[in-house]
Amino acid sequence: MTEEHRNLLKRINDYGEKVMGDIDPQKVPVSVQLDRLRPVFLEIAEEKGMSLEEVFILYMDIQSEASCASDAKLREDLKDLNSDGDMPLLYR
Numbered sequence: 001m002t003e004e005h006r007n008l009l010k011r012i013n014d015y016g017e018k019v020m021g022d023i024d025p026q027k028v029p030v031s032v033q034l035d036r037l038r039p040v041f042l043e044i045a046e047e048k049g050m051s052l053e054e055v056f057i058l059y060m061d062i063q064s065e066a067s068c069a070s071d072a073k074l075r076e077d078l079k080d081l082n083s084d085g086d087m088p089l090l091y092r
Contacts, residue, residue: 001069005062008044012059015040 001009019036020028034056045055 001062001065005058005065008058009062009066011044012037012040 016033016037020033023033025033037059038052041052041055041059044050045052048055050058
């Protein structure tokens with residue numbers, strides 16, 4: 001992930017914390033969550049000369065990449081807990 005992508009993801013996530021900090025993402029439909037992020041998507045689209053759809057796709061790509069990296073790090077961190085084979089820690 002590039003530094004620009006990291007900054008973009010941080011910007012969107014920081015904005016999301018402000019406008020969605022009070023909702024449960026498991027209970028609120030994704031369409032509502034995306035609607036709340038729309039202002040920052042539009043702002044970024046204007047700055048970058050991109051369409052709203054392109055910004056959304058970019059966000060989804062870099063969010064997925066960040067999620068996979070976090071998952072890989074967690075698995076690595078937990079690897080030692082499973083090394084003795086006695087009581088394996090299951091992680092999905």
